[in-house]
Amino acid sequence: MTGVRIAGTGHTHFGQFPERTGRDLFAEASDGAIEDAGVERGEIEELLYGNFMGEVAEDQGHQGPLMAEVAGVNAAATRYESACASSGVAVREAVRNVRNGEVDVVLVGGAERMTNLGTAGATKALSIAADELFEIRAGMNFPGAYALMANAYFEEYGGSREDLAHIAVKNHANALENDHAQLQREITVEDVLEAPPIAEPLGLYDACPISDGASAMVLVSDEYAEANGLDAPIAITGTGQGGDRMALADREYLARTPAAADASSEAYADAGIGADDVDVAEVHDCFTIAEVLAIESIGFYEPGEGIAAARNGETTADGDRPVNLSGGLKAKGHPVGATGVSQVIEIASLLTGEHINSDAVPDAEVGLVHNAGGTVASTTVHVMEVVE
Amino acid sequence: MTGVRIAGTGHTHFGQFPERTGRDLFAEASDGAIEDAGVERGEIEELLYGNFMGEVAEDQGHQGPLMAEVAGVNAAATRYESACASSGVAVREAVRNVRNGEVDVVLVGGAERMTNLGTAGATKALSIAADELFEIRAGMNFPGAYALMANAYFEEYGGSREDLAHIAVKNHANALENDHAQLQREITVEDVLEAPPIAEPLGLYDACPISDGASAMVLVSDEYAEANGLDAPIAITGTGQGGDRMALADREYLARTPAAADASSEAYADAGIGADDVDVAEVHDCFTIAEVLAIESIGFYEPGEGIAAARNGETTADGDRPVNLSGGLKAKGHPVGATGVSQVIEIASLLTGEHINSDAVPDAEVGLVHNAGGTVASTTVHVMEVVE
Numbered sequence: 001m002t003g004v005r006i007a008g009t010g011h012t013h014f015g016q017f018p019e020r021t022g023r024d025l026f027a028e029a030s031d032g033a034i035e036d037a038g039v040e041r042g043e044i045e046e047l048l049y050g051n052f053m054g055e056v057a058e059d060q061g062h063q064g065p066l067m068a069e070v071a072g073v074n075a076a077a078t079r080y081e082s083a084c085a086s087s088g089v090a091v092r093e094a095v096r097n098v099r100n101g102e103v104d105v106v107l108v109g110g111a112e113r114m115t116n117l118g119t120a121g122a123t124k125a126l127s128i129a130a131d132e133l134f135e136i137r138a139g140m141n142f143p144g145a146y147a148l149m150a151n152a153y154f155e156e157y158g159g160s161r162e163d164l165a166h167i168a169v170k171n172h173a174n175a176l177e178n179d180h181a182q183l184q185r186e187i188t189v190e191d192v193l194e195a196p197p198i199a200e201p202l203g204l205y206d207a208c209p210i211s212d213g214a215s216a217m218v219l220v221s222d223e224y225a226e227a228n229g230l231d232a233p234i235a236i237t238g239t240g241q242g243g244d245r246m247a248l249a250d251r252e253y254l255a256r257t258p259a260a261a262d263a264s265s266e267a268y269a270d271a272g273i274g275a276d277d278v279d280v281a282e283v284h285d286c287f288t289i290a291e292v293l294a295i296e297s298i299g300f301y302e303p304g305e306g307i308a309a310a311r312n313g314e315t316t317a318d319g320d321r322p323v324n325l326s327g328g329l330k331a332k333g334h335p336v337g338a339t340g341v342s343q344v345i346e347i348a349s350l351l352t353g354e355h356i357n358s359d360a361v362p363d364a365e366v367g368l369v370h371n372a373g374g375t376v377a378s379t380t381v382h383v384m385e386v387v388e
Numbered sequence: 389m390t391g392v393r394i395a396g397t398g399h400t401h402f403g404q405f406p407e408r409t410g411r412d413l414f415a416e417a418s419d420g421a422i423e424d425a426g427v428e429r430g431e432i433e434e435l436l437y438g439n440f441m442g443e444v445a446e447d448q449g450h451q452g453p454l455m456a457e458v459a460g461v462n463a464a465a466t467r468y469e470s471a472c473a474s475s476g477v478a479v480r481e482a483v484r485n486v487r488n489g490e491v492d493v494v495l496v497g498g499a500e501r502m503t504n505l506g507t508a509g510a511t512k513a514l515s516i517a518a519d520e521l522f523e524i525r526a527g528m529n530f531p532g533a534y535a536l537m538a539n540a541y542f543e544e545y546g547g548s549r550e551d552l553a554h555i556a557v558k559n560h561a562n563a564l565e566n567d568h569a570q571l572q573r574e575i576t577v578e579d580v581l582e583a584p585p586i587a588e589p590l591g592l593y594d595a596c597p598i599s600d601g602a603s604a605m606v607l608v609s610d611e612y613a614e615a616n617g618l619d620a621p622i623a624i625t626g627t628g629q630g631g632d633r634m635a636l637a638d639r640e641y642l643a644r645t646p647a648a649a650d651a652s653s654e655a656y657a658d659a660g661i662g663a664d665d666v667d668v669a670e671v672h673d674c675f676t677i678a679e680v681l682a683i684e685s686i687g688f689y690e691p692g693e694g695i696a697a698a699r700n701g702e703t704t705a706d707g708d709r710p711v712n713l714s715g716g717l718k719a720k721g722h723p724v725g726a727t728g729v730s731q732v733i734e735i736a737s738l739l740t741g742e743h744i745n746s747d748a749v750p751d752a753e754v755g756l757v758h759n760a761g762g763t764v765a766s767t768t769v770h771v772m773e774v775v776e
Contacts, residue, residue, distance in 0.1 A: 021521065047631075055443040059524065061516040062471035065647075065765035066634045076629035076651075077766065078477045079469045083450035089466045093481060100488035128449040133409065136447065241464035243435075246454040259453075263464075377453035378465065 003222040003387065004098045005232035008037025009345040010109075014213035014333030015182045018116040022051065022058055023070045025214035026111040029338070030071035033107065037218035038230060044218070045103040047077035048094045050087025050110030051337035056125040057113050071216075073107055083129035084286060086110055087215070088340030088371030088380035094219050095239045095382070104224040109216030110337035122210040126336075129374040131247040142286070143207060145248060145375045147199035150289035152254035154201070157304035161201045163311045164288035165192035168205050168330055170316050171285060175327020177356045180342065182211050182333030206288040211333030215342040234348045238271025238383030240264060246377045257376035260297035264370065264381040268299075271383035275299030278383070279364035280350050281321075282343040284372040285328040291315075294370050295323055298381065317360035325350055325357040340371040344382060351386050391610040391775065392486045393620035396425025397733045398497075402601035402721030403570045406504040410439065410446055411458045413602035414499040417726070418459035421495065425606035426618060432606070433491040435465035436482045438475025438498030439725035444513040445501050459604070461495055471517035472674060474498055475603070476728030476759030476768030482607050483627045483770070492612040497604030498725035510598040514724075517762040519635040530674070531595060533636060533763045535587035538677035540642035542589070545692035549589045551699045552676035553580035556593050556718055558704050559673060563715025565744045568730065570599050570721030594676040599721030603730040622736045626659025626771030628652060634765045645764035648685035652758065652769040656687075659771035663687030666771070667752035668738050669709075670731040672760040673716040679703075682758050683711055686769065705748035713738055713745040728759040732770060739774050 010032025012025050026049075034041060047068045054060045064077035080090040087110030094108040114122045123143075127136045130145060153159060169189055175181035187205060195203040225232040242262030245251050268274055275298060283294035292306040300321050301309050309315050315323040326332050326346035329339060347367035349355040358364075367384045398420025400413050414437075422429060435456045442448045452465035468478040475498030482496040502510045511531075515524045518533060541547060557577055563569035575593060583591040613620040630650030633639050656662055663686060671682035680694040688709055689697050697703050703711040714720050714734035717727060735755035737743040746752075755772045 023521075046629075052449060053443070055441070055516055058520060059516050060520040061440060061469060062518070062634070062762050062765065064470050065631045065762070066519065068631050069633045069638070075631055077631045078481075078629075081449060081467045081469055082452055093466075096485060096488070096490055100484065100490070102484055102488070128443055128447050130450070131454065132446060132448040133411075241434075241466075243453045243456050243463055243465045245457045246450070250457070374450050374453070377450065 001099050002101060004095050004236045005220050005222060005225045006234045006348050007039060007218040007220045007225060007230045007232045008033045009217045009348060010036060011180050011342060011345055012214045014180055014211045014335055016115040017212040020212060022054060022111045022113040023066060025212060026067050026109060027070045029109055029214035029216040030107060033216035033218050039105055039218055041072050043105045044073045044075055044107050046075055046106045047071065047073055048080060048090040048106060048108045049077060050080050050090040050340060052081060052083055052086045052112060053125045053336065057117055071107060082378045083373035084336050085340055085371045085373035085378050085380050086337045091340055091344060091382060092239045092241055092380050095236050098219055098221050104221045106219050107216060108219055108341055109214065110341050111214035112335035112337040113212050114210050114335060115212050119210055134247045134249065143199040143202055146287040146289055147202045148248060149254045150201050153289060156255045157307060159307035161193060162189060163307050164206055165189045166310045167288040167291050168192045171324050171328040171330040174317060174325050174357060175331035178327050178332060181327045181331055182209055183331040202287055208286050208329040208334040211335040213333060213335035213338045215338040215345055217341055217345060233386055233388035234351055235385050235387040236382050237385045238267040240266030240270060240381045242379050244377045248375055256303055257293045257297045259376050260294060260370060260372060260379040263379040264298040267381040267383050273366060273383060277366050278368045279366050280325060280347065280361045281323050281368040281370065282326055282346050283323055283370040285324055285330045286334060291323065298368060298370055317357055322360055325360055340380065343369040343371055347384050351384060389487050390489060392483050392624045393608050393610060393613045394622045394736050395427060395606040395608045395613060395618050395620045396421045397605045397736060398424060399568050399730060399733055400602045402568055402599045402723055404503045405600040408600060410442060410499045410501040411454060413600060414455050414497060415458045417497055417602035417604040418495060421604035421606050427493055427606055429460050431493045432461045432463055432495050434463055434494045435459060435461055436468060436478040436494060436496045437465060438468050438478040438728055440469055440471055440474045440500060441513045441724065445505055459495060470766045471761035472724050473728055473759045473761035473766050473768050474725045479728055479732060479770060480627045480629055480768050483624050486607055486609050492609045494607050495604060496607055496729055497602065498729050499602035500723035500725040501600050502598050502723060503600050507598055522635045522637065531587040531590055534675040534677055535590050536636060537642045538589050541677060544643045545695060547695035549581060550577060551695050552594055553577045554698045555676040555679050556580045559712050559716040559718040562705060562713050562745060563719035566715050566720060569715045569719055570597055571719040590675055596674050596717040596722040599723040601721060601723035601726045603726040603733055605729055605733060621774055621776040622739055623773050623775040624770050625773045626655040628654030628658060628769045630767050632765045636763055644691055645681045645685045647764050648682060648758060648760060648767040651767040652686040655769040655771050661754060661771060665754050666756045667754050668713060668735065668749045669711050669756040669758065670714055670734050671711055671758040673712055673718045674722060686756060686758055705745055710748055713748055728768065731757040731759055735772050739772060
């Protein structure tokens with residue numbers, strides 16, 4: 001078994017680009033990653049590509065070979081779909097395939113075109129990540145689902161809209177100078193509380209925006225990196241994936257996310273570390289409450305204590321447990337299929353000291369990425385470490 | 389590295405079941421596979437699930453965790469999509485994950501609900517497997533695309549509609565007693581030639597039907613099979629995947645399918661065998677011309693010679709090179725996401741002597757499965773062998 005290194009990364013700005021196709025976005029990200037890695041396109045043995053709603057937003061399935069063509073890569077290509085964790089599962093399979101010697105050089109990425117659908121259209125398209133028969137037909141959508149989870153959390157552990165508002169404020173502050181980010185502006189707790197409600201207790205500023213964008217990276221084996229003198233100081237050292245029942249009504253708790261707990265336990269065991277070894281994390285904050293559930297599921301906090309961490313500022317850039325220094329989905333944006341790989345890219349640059357917010361974690365050597373699908377019915381977690 | 393065994397299989401009848409949901413179909417197939425394998429559900433570590441058009445046909449994405457729930461499996465689950473090769477890519481990843489020791493027991497399967505869309509609706513839905521911007525908007529659909537490939541083949545190598553008709557007749561004959569098959573009736577060359585044209589030179593009987601159905605199997609490591617005394621005499625010993633440009637206009641040839649040639653070369657090398665070692669094959673005959681291209685791409689015939697093989701009856705049940713003894717997609721049916729795993733299941737039962745057509749290949753020890761996506765922009769090939 002070999003180690004798995006990040007040889008290069010590419011990332012579009014996340015934002016509203018309704019005139020850009022998914023292929024146009026992925027061309028930019030994949031070009032960037034391949035150029036950054038300094039590998040020849042002919043060396044790339046596979047493309048693992050995450051996309052969620054291409055069938056709905058662009059009438060385009062079978063995006064594996066399409067995006068390989070766009071990237072100029074003549075190789076086997078597969079599209080992975082696990083709702084908002086689509087490129088997270090692509091990363092996981094890429095890590096397994098590289099470390100097991102199936103391949104030495106792979107391109108992993110994702111893209112999503114969403115804003116062409118408009119906000120209502122995109123919200124409807126996102127709903128196919130929930131249970132169509134038993135949730136969507138009954139009127140559920142994702143703001144509604146996460147509102148149920150927030151209310152269940154408040155009921156079980158306490159907490160308030162204002163507590164959650166601190167998460168939105170923090171993530172906007174983190175995104176201010178992140179070139180990838182869609183929402184580069186400061187907001188206040190008052191702004192969040194005064195925003196229009198979308199599903200009580202969540203308001204508009206508790207939700208991530210609808211976004212277009214793409215991300216890509218080249219992963220290589222240790223041996224390949226060494227043999228080719230690549231600058232690849234960051235390794236993905238642990239991978240985990242968990243699953244849960246689709247419909248909220250079928251779950252035992254709404255205030256916990258066992259799929260994410262399973263994924264993080266597996267990733268920690270795989271990397272041979274524990275939660276206390278992690279210096280910095282990017283977690284899946286599609287809604288503010290999702291960040292609370294995430295930081296508990298990855299073992300940063302006990303169940304019920306994540307909300308106090310937000311309230312007390314422990315997860316801010318200068319807190320003890322910085323979370324979402326990129327701005328998270330909340331402020332960086334969430335072009336669904338691009339998010340999982342984007343999170344890995346943010347952690348990689350935080351660990352190498354090249355991120356705009358690296359100053360907040362000057363000694364960071366271990367990072368974690370938590371990427372969740374739907375109402376956390378699927379989750380991948382990856383552990384990353386500085387190895388050079 | 390361990391060997392990968394088929395411990396159990398499950399398969400619905402393929403046909404027109406517009407009232408059955410994808411989850412209902414997969415429940416039947418997965419139940420069958422798990423019961424046949426004789427493993428406890430708690431032993432299953434992953435579900436790898438192929439589905440192509442769930443977003444369009446059922447407004448349902450994120451089918452990994454949904455289908456895990458349906459199968460009663462509490463484990464990580466991922467949906468793979470590569471058009472008509474969707475469960476082929478799931479098989480490939482499952483094989484890699486088992487043989488590399490990532491997991492010991494996995495459920496692999498696929499399902500598709502299509503006939504609820506009607507023939508025109510399903511044909512439109514299938515078109516998302518081609519290039520939306522540069523093919524579909526110009527009026528292309530899959531009958532049209534394969535008609536172009538057939539005409540290119542005829543122009544380059546010769547051949548006629550009547551030659552292709554023999555393939556349809558053969559595959560219908562093979563399906564007659566296959567309980568899985570949608571079209572269990574004999575047809576004649578005249579029937580094929582007199583059928584309404586759908587895209588010249590192809591007529592209605594050159595095309596596979598629109599189908600609903602599901603398939604599933606349990607794969608285990610050699611060690612697990614031995615430790616648990618499982619009856620698992622068939623191993624998947626080679627895997628390959630190839631890719632090509634999406635749009636036909638971007639390809640050098642229309643009369644060859646290099647993605648399939650690449651996939652079969654890789655699978656043969658992986659298994660340490662050659663085309664001449666293969667006793668029986670299931671190939672992706674979504675149209676009659678597709679079977680010709682397939683049997684050439686897997687090395688059964690040189691380019692340009694596959695059409696004569698069909699004409700001369702070499703690929704019939706009592707020919708030298710029996711192909712699609714199940715009836716193929718043409719007569720068994722083609723519920724897209726179920727097809728790749730269904731093909732593996734057919735070969736497994738042919739090799740164990742339990743298939744209705746096993747008598748045609750009494751000494752068969754090596755089988756091959758060819759599963760193609762779109763206009764063969766993606767392909768997986770697997771080699772299977774009797775090991776006990």
